[in-house]
Amino acid sequence: MAVLPLLLALLAAAPPPVAPPVALSPGEIIAAAPLDAWVDIAASDLIVMELAPDRPPASKTGAGGKPRRVVIQLMPSPFSQGWVGNIRKLAAAHWWDGLSVNRVQDNYVAQWGDASEKKPLPGGLAVVPQCDYAVSGREELEKVFEDKGVDAITSAAFGNDDARARYERYWHDPYAQAAAFYHGWPVASSSDTKEKSSYWPVHCYGMVGVGRNMPPDTGTGAELYVVIGHAPRHLDRNIALVGRVVAGIEHLSSLPRGTGALGFYEKAEERVPIRSVRLATELPEGERPRLQYLSTESASFARYADARANRRDPFFIQPAGGADICNIPVPVRKKP
């Protein structure tokens, strides 16, 4: 009977047990990121689309339905600027007002524009050549990808050779020689020789692209779609990407799927009306979205990408040892 009190005395004298460090989840890493790791998204880069309110009650006015606001961040230079310029003009002309979402194809895209294909476009839209689906020889991009070969995501995410060596086996991109984040955007690269390097934005979930007719047409930007399924990366370099949905994607991804070919709605009344599309700068100050993204050049993003590729938080038992670039979505939040 003396053993137990002795044991207790020994335990009391011992230092308190040290709990093993608990690895943070990607969400916890985002929550812990310092203020200066977040980058404000300028109102001048945002487009705000208001769909007709959801689930109108029995009353024919539709009053009382939930608002459905979708916010799109336009892609920065050097990518797709011809189409982006057209989209700014179309929004400034209020061209999409009264048009509709016409196509929702499961595990693929939701698409909006002019179902009649008869509404005149505003003047002065650029005709953008196919070669602008990718860019080449940009010094800043080269710096991101330089000497990184197929390990570009790793390099961007981990920033040191040890980590790169540890993971290099799995950081492969099936669609390109390299993939990396460039000022918050997922970008792929092919570079048979350094002189011929080219870079292009990639079709991840939420990315917004430009519908077009058969080549050599490249589309104006009047017909747009957003990816709502597994990344359709076969579209990379075949269609222009012009931005991404940074808020409200659920208003497009949860729409009923169209039952016609390619997910087009078969009846006009199935289409979802667009009330308005505006450049955020045209909205009163108080109505502008105030959003931030986690800098892909920050230490917090490096830790986040590492955790996305190697979940070590308590729910997980087997870290993957890698990730594809579209499974590392860039965190976006409301500005606190």
Next chain:
Amino acid sequence: MAVLPLLLALLAAAPPPVAPPVALSPGEIIAAAPLDAWVDIAASDLIVMELAPDRPPASKTGAGGKPRRVVIQLMPSPFSQGWVGNIRKLAAAHWWDGLSVNRVQDNYVAQWGDASEKKPLPGGLAVVPQCDYAVSGREELEKVFEDKGVDAITSAAFGNDDARARYERYWHDPYAQAAAFYHGWPVASSSDTKEKSSYWPVHCYGMVGVGRNMPPDTGTGAELYVVIGHAPRHLDRNIALVGRVVAGIEHLSSLPRGTGALGFYEKAEERVPIRSVRLATELPEGERPRLQYLSTESASFARYADARANRRDPFFIQPAGGADICNIPVPVRKKP
């Protein structure tokens, strides 16, 4: 003036112009597949979930809404058979009847089961160990992956060394050493040595998995989810996969997103009621789904996978040169 008739005479004498062959799209390849390339899915491998009808009219009975039937194909041996056996028992016990879809998280999963967490489970369910998330040393699987290294998808798809060599640069899987199709299912593999090879099913769009609590819990199969976004392959080998939705996924993927943490519905009335879940063999013959998948061992599938990775049909200008395994969805159709 004599030149023109002469030219016409020459043209008339010339052989008719030969149009360059137009490459088929993946959809056209599927449509052209011979009957024997299609494999019937046995009713004994199908689970049929009937959700409450969509969009009930103002009448409180809900009568007149559209039926919402979701069909799930259970995974074959050697994968996840402990959980699959439990699911057969739960369906046979009509355990899910009256429960609900409780969670829909955008770009991730829709999940159903017992929101109360109090409904007693039927007796005799297996407790499946974590090691069953993957299998090892199966001869038939080894044959699929043998000597293929990171080119396993290529090998499965192209079946010859030339094609493999042509594409080998891009056929990488960021999450495993190899990925391939095995009797219609996407499978990944790691094999540091041949003796230690292991194989596991992967989290592509539409795959169905088993919700669980913290490890070492592995779940019973009573709480299920389906992937409705970009493949969350970090879940591979961390959660059991037990099947895939082969019809009606739009009834889950287009549900309103939950606004609570992890996409759980915050109010009980937001949950989507499950009318019934049945083994297809329990349904009258005329109500059983009659579905087929395109044999992943067929020449048609090889051509389809090639076309998914290298779109050469007229809309495309730049074949990708590769694809990730989840961007080659296995075609499923109603039996003609």
